[in-house]
Amino acid sequence: xxxxxxxxxxxxxxxxxxxxxxPVSWGEQAARSxxxxxxxxxxxxxxxxRDITSLVADERVNLLSVLTKVHEDRTVTVLMTIDVAGxxxxxxxxxxxEGIRGVFDVRRELTDSAGSAPR
Numbered sequence: 001x002x003x004x005x006x007x008x009x010x011x012x013x014x015x016x017x018x019x020x021x022x023p024v025s026w027g028e029q030a031a032r033s034x035x036x037x038x039x040x041x042x043x044x045x046x047x048x049x050r051d052i053t054s055l056v057a058d059e060r061v062n063l064l065s066v067l068t069k070v071h072e073d074r075t076v077t078v079l080m081t082i083d084v085a086g087x088x089x090x091x092x093x094x095x096x097x098e099g100i101r102g103v104f105d106v107r108r109e110l111t112d113s114a115g116s117a118p119r
Contacts, residue, residue: 033083035064036090040078040097041105044070049078051100056082059093079109 004024005012015021042048049068056063064081071077084090090108097106 031085033062033085035081036084037079037081037109038094038097039105039107039109040080040103042076042078042100043102043104044074044076045102048076048100048102052078052080052097055096055100056080056093059089059096061085061089061093 012021040052049066053063053066062083064083066078066080068079069077082093084093094106094108097103
């Protein structure tokens with residue numbers, strides 16, 4: 001069998017140098033992503049949702065859910081949940097979404113509101 005010890009393990013002092021010691025290293029930690037709900041408020045227009053989802057695709061993040069609601073005043077609320085690698089990536093995406101024509105508010109929702117109806 002094989003036993004792995006830390007280099008500073010006291011058991012390693014007793015191992016002779018007859019080729020039984022082999023250096024090992026652990027692989028890179030798998031990249032993890034986290035679901036984040038965001039709320040987008042914008043003026044309703046043709047291709048708004050396409051512009052938002054294209055941006056998400058360009059950022060190479062997974063879109064987990066999306067829900068839209070057009071209001072009487074011709075504004076739209078878009079609730080979406082995306083997978084992000086961390087705060088830096090989320091901030092970058094939110095900043096880019098703010099630059100989409102007609103968007104006037106973008107924010108992270110503290111709870112996953114993409115499963116509930118927009119207000």
